[in-house]
Amino acid sequence: MSNLQIGLIHATLNSIDPLISAFEKNFPQVDTINFLDEGLLIELNRQGQLTENLIDRISYLLQKAIDTGVDGILLSCSSYSPAITELRARFPEVPVENVDDEMILEALNKGKKIGVVATVAAAGPTTQKTLLEKAKQINKNVEVFVAVSTEAFDALSEKDYERHDTLIAQMVHKLLKESEIDVVILAQLSMARALSSLQHLAIPVLTSPEISSKAIVDRVLEKG
Known part of the structure; x- marks a missing residue:
């Protein structure tokens, strides 16, 4: 190798x-x-x-x-x-x-109510669509809940890392409160740095790197 x-x-x-x-x-x-x-x-x-x-x-x-x-x-x-x-x-x-396929399969293995958090407008719906398509292929009924904050992406681009991570954590907690999700996907590679602020959660948080x-x-x- x-x-x-x-x-x-x-x-x-x-x-x-x-x-x-x-x-x-x-x-x-x-x-x-x-x-x-x-x-x-x-x-x-x-x-x-x-x-x-x-x-x-x-x-x-x-x-x-x-x-x-x-x-x-x-x-x-x-x-x-x-x-x-x-x-x-x-x-x-x-x-x-x-970066998505293996992470999506893992999410489908871990629950039926899946939260998708994104910071780029196109990434949330794209990941949701892929999840639903993969779920159909394996005959699994799932619900997918999406939250997007382009403000978080702007914060990351401006190197305001604390705000970036805070906004992502807020979206995750909002999904948990409103939808009682089983697992959450951070839809983009650039969001992986926020994982440390979510380690206390009782549900799996998946990142793709x-x-x-x-x-x-x-x-x-x-x-x-």
Whole structure:
């Protein structure tokens, strides 16, 4: 595994550190290479939906990663997770994973009332839709409750980490009070830093950096 290279595709700077930290902790012998286009998130929020043009734009980053010689690719932006099937078809030469799939399966295993907390407008509904689709595939009835605070994302971008974490904690507690959820998903990589403020909760709180980093390494090793 010492020679493995994983390409990380980002739509925001805020997703880089959580993923790098997860790889350094669990797979220090794996090299990671970052490919970033912040305009991907700006345009998605502006257009309000994932268009073919945006898929072409993120495909450019995947092609750069493949040209660099990576063994696998991990998409860090939850809002682009719905494009995973098309991206795998476009780039069959390497395993391509997103940050959501394994975390969503784990959430479905842990409860029927699932809370989704997001700080990017598109990420909440995207994660909710994926949860419901996956639940249908395994014939499980679930309820999904979504809370979004773009103000928290702004706080993170301004490096106001305390406010970012506080706003996320407030959303989680609101969902717990109103919906009595069994498990909560922090929908974006950039939210993982707020986990420390939620450790006292009696329900599981899932974040994607460690789950998704393990998933892409496993896929690469399976391909062999």
